[in-house]
Amino acid sequence: MLNVYICEDDKKQLADLSAIVRSTIMIEEYDMTLELSTVNPYELLNEIQDKKNFIGVYILDVDLNTDIDGIELAAKIRHYDVSGTIIFVTTHEEMAHLTFKYKVEAIDYIIKDDPIKMSHDLKACLKIANERQSHENLQEDIFTVKVGSRRRSFHYADIVYFETSDTPHKIILHTENSMTEFYYQIKDLEKIDPRFIRCHKSFVINKQKIESVDLKNRLVRLSNGDTCLVSVRAISKLR
């Protein structure tokens, strides 16, 4: 069950948004209810503050005409509901897609300049939110780490390998198309899942990402094209 919350300062647009959401839920028979639509961001915060065990979908305007804006509101929502879906409604000039994506991990933004396109985009977003819920049970396979005070999550299946950096305790996580640094103990990394093995004092690799093993030179080639060293002791783990 998903709870939908809408916060928009313009009463007319709030009513429009609510109507679109209500009709979409009904027509598509989504497992959702429109819990609250409000002009006051604090009302929304109060509502979700003491709630437990729920997944929220938040449709927020960026400019709320109060002392906080939609981005700050979303950041506060993230305190209570880490996995909720956040969708921004914005005009073209307020657009800040990187901020939406990185700061509050919003799934999408809807530009409200064009009412017909807005309605279409909102429906698409609700569909995504609904699909995300059905994938929620996959959550055990996610590796979550703090990069400073920023939370980053990776699917185990995306992680190719971990590597220690020149700075003590700093780890670099490699996926097919990204590198991410954070603080961690390398010896704790092989414990997160059996598919991760410590093949060298400075490498923990994902077993499923091995392309080939060169036992003679003690090297292992991974799916993203990188090669890692293998220590003598770890050879048995790779056989």
Next chain:
Amino acid sequence: MIIHFIEISELLLTIFFFLLFTKLFPSKIVLISIFVFPYAWLMAKLDAVCGYRIFVAISTLFYLSSFSLLLIYLAQKRRNIEEAIFTSSAVFITNYFLSSIINSLLINPFEGNHIKILFLHLSLFCLALALIYFPTRFLFSWFKRAANRKQQITSIIMLTVSILVIMNSYLFYGELSLSIEKMSIIAAILVVFFMLFFISKQYLFFLEEKHKIEIRNKTYEATLLYTQEIEERYKELRKAQHDYKNLLLSLESYILERDYDGLTDYFTRLKSNEVSSALNMGTQLPQLQNIVNLDIKGILMMKLLALPKDNFDVNIEIKESINFMNRDTVLLVRAIGIILDNAIEELMGLGSGRLDVAFMNFEEDIVIVISNTCKEIAFPLSKLKKEGVSTKGDDRGFGLTILSEIIDQLNGVYLETIYKNDQFTQVLTISKEG
């Protein structure tokens, strides 16, 4: 000859040890090892032919000159006189004490089978070096954390001690008591070194000032450009406002005449018109004012204004006030500069594309996202950090190597690199406290 050979190898080992320790080890220095043999042979000849007096003079001279060479090398690399003195003094002091301890431990230090002695001495020496690894690490980290004044005093004391140590054989040959002659020579050498110390200190300070002035000039130029840009945008905005008033007037006339068909028609034409986009323009660059730190604002202005705005789509998102409170921003400015340079160079190569720059506040961090259109990268991302590898062909890939070196020097700074859908993105997470 064996004595000299052992002595010089020990010195070389200590130098290697400390250079490795400070991560300043150039692979070429291994070449110096070739000179160990001729030097040992020369010293043995000197000792035998010219007598002890000359030998002591020459070897002291040799040690003093190698001390100054090491000092100059370190000062050049680190640009920090105190640290250079500390390291090079540490080399000579530890070398002296370790080799005297080993010599006194062995009963007949230089008698018997040469190869055996050599092996025994050098392996003992290596063992001793390994043993002092942790104490030295402690000492070095203490020195790095110490206050400026303390560093200065420590390095001066170390300098004195090391010169005394280097000249010990000169001091104590002949009679044990110190003659006026010897004392005055030592004093003269010390004075020369101290003078060098203060002069180079002053010189470095001067260089730094010059660098600062240069940066200030560049920032000033960028600010001028920025002001011009803002003025232009302001003019555009004024024009748009003017158009807007005219629009309202014509709308009013439609309403007054109750011509609703005409009104609807006019309205739809308006929405697709460029007037509204003119209103939106000019919201990009002024966002830079949200950055409190002038040097960071400066580098952004400089780099972003360098990109011709006709072919490229630049999007800036700095919605909140950004303040790197107590952080030293010198290295950060360099890091941001390198990321922007890489992005702009790539875009210029492509001829068109999109550049996104975003600054945002997190609880304890500031996150900087810089993202640019990029042609396909056909190799693992980790290769980008290797020297000489770049998306732009040969010998231009030092940017990212330097970037990761800078980030390794900074506390609480994390780099994330993503390449997805032809977008190359660098995310810097920087803790505000440093």
